[in-house]
Amino acid sequence: MPAISTGDTGRFGGNMDFPEAVEGNTVYLPVQQPGALLYFGDAHALQGDGETTQYALETSMDVTVTVEVIKGRSVSMPRVDPPTQIMVLGQAGSLDEALKSASTGMIQWLSQNYGMTLSQAAQVLGTAVQYSVPNLAWRSVGVAARIDKALLPAAK
Numbered sequence: 315m316p317a318i319s320t321g322d323t324g325r326f327g328g329n330m331d332f333p334e335a336v337e338g339n340t341v342y343l344p345v346q347q348p349g350a351l352l353y354f355g356d357a358h359a360l361q362g363d364g365e366t367t368q369y370a371l372e373t374s375m376d377v378t379v380t381v382e383v384i385k386g387r388s389v390s391m392p393r394v395d396p397p398t399q400i401m402v403l404g405q406a407g408s409l410d411e412a413l414k415s416a417s418t419g420m421i422q423w424l425s426q427n428y429g430m431t432l433s434q435a436a437q438v439l440g441t442a443v444q445y446s447v448p449n450l451a452w453r454s455v456g457v458a459a460r461i462d463k464a465l466l467p468a469a470k
Contacts, residue, residue, distance in 0.1 A: 329355040330456060331370065331449045332403055333363075334394050342384075342393040350383045361448075368451035391419040394458075401460040403448070409455055413445065416459035424461075427469045438465070 318326070326346050335341050343352070357377070361370030394401040400423060404415030417439060424435040442465045449456035 330392060330403055330405070331355075331358070331361060331451070332392075332394065332456060332458065333358070333361045333448060334396065334401055334458065339394050339396040342389045342395065344389050344391065345383065350381075352381060354379070363446050363448055389419075390422055391415060393419070393423060398464070399460045399462055400466070401458050403456055403458050405449070405454050405456045407454055409447070409457065412455050412457040416445065416457045417443070420459040420461065424466075428466055429470050 326344055354377075357373050357375040358370040359373040391405070392403040394403065400420075402416050402419035402423060404412045404417070404419055406412040406415050420439060420443065421432065421435045424430040424438060425432070430438065438461065439459075442461050444460050446458045446460070447455070448458055
């Protein structure tokens with residue numbers, strides 16, 4: 315795999331600039347390299363949806379992060395798991411592709427963790443999914459798909 319810039323985003327995560335990646339939320343990222351290599355980008359004190367100018371309210375922060383490699387479990391793109399919702403971040407070169415990626419990732423999550431068939435997952439997406447655009451800067455853009463956990467059955 316070619317070297318990745320710390321400014322790049324993709325299915326691996328990267329510089330996601332996703333304002334929902336905050337304290338208390340679990341973030342799941344795909345592992346693409348032996349040893350599960352991981353890097354963290356810049357911190358934002360505040361960021362609006364879109365980060366259209368490539369800048370938010372950038373700041374330094376002291377953070378404590380716990381990292382665990384979960385063997386035998388696979389995710390295809392970044393997932394964020396706060397207490398009340400499930401979220402998938404699709405990142406691609408266009409909004410269309412990012413939207414498709416986020417939707418596909420959400421269907422995978424509903425299938426893997428909630429035991430839904432493709433038809434059931436499509437019904438949930440059609441009635442409950444909410445989208446936002448957290449990142450429009452750089453070479454790729456991000457679309458977040460989210461569903462309230464109160465609308466879902468218990469996870470398996």
